[in-house]
Amino acid sequence: MKELLSMEQKKSMSFTAKDIAVIGLMIALKVVLTRFLAIETQFVRVSFTFIPTILLAIMYGPWVGAFSGALADVAGFFLFPKGFPFSPGFTISAAVAPMIYGLILHRKPLTLRRIILACLAVTVIVNVGLNSLWLRILYDQAFWGMLPIRLFENIVTLPVEAGIIYWITGNKSIQRAMKGYPIKWIR
Template structure:
């Protein structure tokens, strides 16, 4: 009897076609990130959709590597202030979580909900708040607004990711 694999720790081999597709998703994330609104500690952006797609198509390892590179490229192209590698780590962790939950799996409500909850809780609230505290923000001032913002974002992100993954499942290109 075969057991159901809950998480995928595999990533596909890259060829020229798949690298071009990964670069396209990276460019999409850069574009979507430009539509962010908010302050340094309360920023909202639709870039998570491209990150989830990178995880879906390329698994945790390639998605994490692409997200880390993309964080640095985004800083070089559009950043202001000091470059902070904590945010690079956060981007890689979020992409790896999406890759573990979505790569080689069909989109299900529970899978999308758990992955989104982990990214929101671990990456956005815990790591993101920790990085801001390390940069000098007062934890007592930023924690609750960040928690409330992420609680509001959680169902929105989960619904959008679920819809996008259901949509791309029907038209998933062959990357082999």
């Protein structure tokens, strides 16, 4: 009987204790940044949760990024509820964003253009698209009525997020700490 996965595929799916620890720490960091250090209104949230999300996607790829994003969302909601109702839609968004980052940035040169492309794709597809849809369903608000506010927020935060990620990936100390991961540093 033929094996379903080759040895190379099996090896690429195995995780060391260090990998599991790093993934767990990034998930915990994302929960803390989301639940305690974010500025939130009903329709807008400003936070730095994108940092561990992007770093996980860069280091481990789209699938680990998606799994950890969804896990962080669910764990954060059940461990530290904020009064908002649980919505599986936002869990889908929390999984789709790192998947997009991973597809665009994992094992590829981390150029400013590629980082901006990844941030733009997540902004359009997840932040403006999916999250606005979930808010529309959850709060029964007019989609087109809240869209200008959400567009403005994301237009302002897009260059900030891309700049922070570009700076982080260009930082020599961070590059040394992430040595051994399949990352193509360009600076």
